[in-house]
Amino acid sequence: MKKYFLLIFTICITLVTFAQKQKSRATLEAEKKRNLQKIAQVKKILSETQKEKESTIGQIKAINQQIENQQNKIELAKEDIELIKVEMAEIEKAQADLFKQLKSLQTEYSETIYRESKNSNKLTKMGFLFSSSSVSELFMRYKYLEQYTENRKHQLLQIKKIGEMLKQRQRTLLEKKITQQNLINIVKIEAKSLEALKEKQNLIVKDLNNKESDLKTELEKSNAALSSLNSVISKAIEKEQNARKVLTTKKVPESRKEKQAEIEEREKKILSERENKKNSKAEVIAEKTENKASRVGNHNFGAQKAKLSWPVDGFVSDKFGVKNHPVLKGLKVDNNGIDIQASPNAAVRAVFEGVVLDISQIPGLNNVVAIQHGDYYTVYANLQNVNVSINQQVNLQQQIGTVAYKDGSPEINFQIWHNFSKLNPEPWLGSK
Template identity: 45%
Template sequence: MLLKKLTYLFISIFLLSICLNHDGFAQQKKKSRKQLESEKRRNLEKIAETKRALENTQEKKEVTVGKIKAIKEQISSQEEQIGLMEQDMELIDMEMQDIVYAKMNLEQKLDTLQKEYAAMLYTASKTSGKINKLSFLFSASSFNDLIMRYKYLQQYTDNRKSQVAQMTKVVALLRERQGNLEGKKSDKKRIISAKLTEAQNLELLKSRQTEMVGELSKKEKDLRKEIEATKKSVNRLETLIANVVAREIARKNKERELKQDQEAKLAKNKSKKPSTKVKNQELDDKETALGKSFGASKARLPWPVQRGFISDRFGIKEHPVLNGVLINNNGIDIQTPRNATVRSVYEGIVKDVTEIPGLGNVVLIQHGEYYTVYANLQQIFPVVGQKIGAKETIGTAGESGGATEINFQIWHNSEHLNPEGWLIPR
């Protein structure tokens, strides 16, 4: 009897462990699925942005560098989307394997339970053929024996009910797993069909890009002149930023020397109460704290425009049209809708507002030891020395290369950083 009780207990625990383990696997898959769906959604939004950008430039019939940058980014996003679909199918295959494995275990358990239950029914039928329950009870040799026989019959009945309940539960789980499996098969078919469509769209985009590049490459002389003009504009901007940074460093050094002189004078005059903090040092502490808080905001800064996509990335790369020609970007170019407002990504102080030919209006904002640069603005609103809050509007986006586009940079003193890693991922 004890052996049977232990057997039923083991079966129940094992069955429960199967359910819990499968739920654990499902939770892990759910996290992977959630992450993948989030990436797919963000990428679709990026594709939609590039499509809107291309539509906005359709009014101008001529091919421009801005158009080519937009279609290049759309191709990149389309390729990424196909890659995400392949990951999706791999994940579905893994999920289907888990479901099949769980389904096989449940089928084995159901078979075991059915055999156990059949054995119980057979034993019950043999017993009932010889004696009934009452005669079994009253044939006890003592009162204690009678109580033990009663408990035995009660446990035997409870075990049979439990066995039926367990089998019912396993059958329900099997149906659920079968439904999940059919659903995953349908999802995979749908993704295969969508992937085929995306691949066809990708080929059309690449064909269109080839045509646009071929058309624009005919204007090679004009493009080379444009590149040289842009280099001069960038050099002017670098000189401007370097001068601002040098001026700020010199100011801080002067304030530090002034503070040291004041402390030295106070130390000589012991009769006077020592000052807690001089004004310049308080200002320096605030700037230091601002720089630390900015430095801790990597991957959390808002975008300088509410809508848009990166059309040209940080660093040295090949020109989108001219073979063998390298171009450099100290920041990132962001294409955005026409007349889009440009905003500060962090609180700070406006250190320079100027106009540079080829880069439009430029606003330079200081955040302690960090600086953000917003170039190619059509309109500018702040003035030098003005305090700016995070997400506060500083101007509107201008046009560059046949598209509405701004250039955004981040500097740490005289070192230019890749802004893409500082902005909230889109």
């Protein structure tokens, strides 16, 4: 009985370990799938936009993203190889444990058959039964023979089950070895593709370095445009917040007597509504809340981190914050948001419902739309055209314009502000 318990325990541990590894396997496969989607999207947009032979900053940004995705692909493949090594080691250990259990059961079964063959020469089953001294003893001997037969059947069943599990482990192990070898070959192929991308990157950088003077002029214009954008949005937010303060001030009663009268009047109204209709207070509160949310476009924007829809279908070509210029050595560039490259004339959509706070035209960034979501604001810069108007209520994913060209590629600059603080938009965007 102890051997059977040990066998069941071993099988359970094997299954639990397998389930845990499957979870790691599922996570890895999901990451590989997302990375392949990124690679496909960059290739698609590049094929649609980079038809001109002239090198551009937008092109080098896209190539840089391709290199990053390709490096991720290789790293994920290497992780897969390491995970397979762990899986193979566990399969081999489980296989050894099962083989040990099988040998033990086979030995035990052989001993049982041997004992039975020796006893069969001395006394038959019928003789064993009818040699009982009483009916009670006859019954006990019968139950013993019945249990003995069942035990033999159970032994055979366990031997067969373990044998099948061993065969399955051997098949799985072989499949893992084949998969591992295929991944090793894939890493070699992808490494060559990565080298080709880096060579292409070097050629574009070399070509752009010959236009250093032009690039510096463009960088100055770009910095001026971003400074203008920062000023326009800050002023629009300040104006809106001042207007809110004025509105709040006007609503405050001028004297205590007026305030007390207003409170008494409100209490009378509430009592009257309670008498006329059940649950009227809850309905009034719900209606006021809904109207307020609709008016300021709040709708709990702060709880939408990692859930926001993308403003345009594309890939992040320039990240948030300060980093080295992609071509000019020794120069830094700062981004208050993220740049997203997209297909030509791609629709730009509101990432969340809100109210249009401001629409401006800024040289170098074309049209800019700012949408208010309570104390949060989203900014969509470099739009070719605009489909909304100031103070207009916009819905989630409502089109507000189309993407314009910047640095030789269709690209928007997307920002998220919390009052006057600029946030990194990337962690706020959900999966596509």
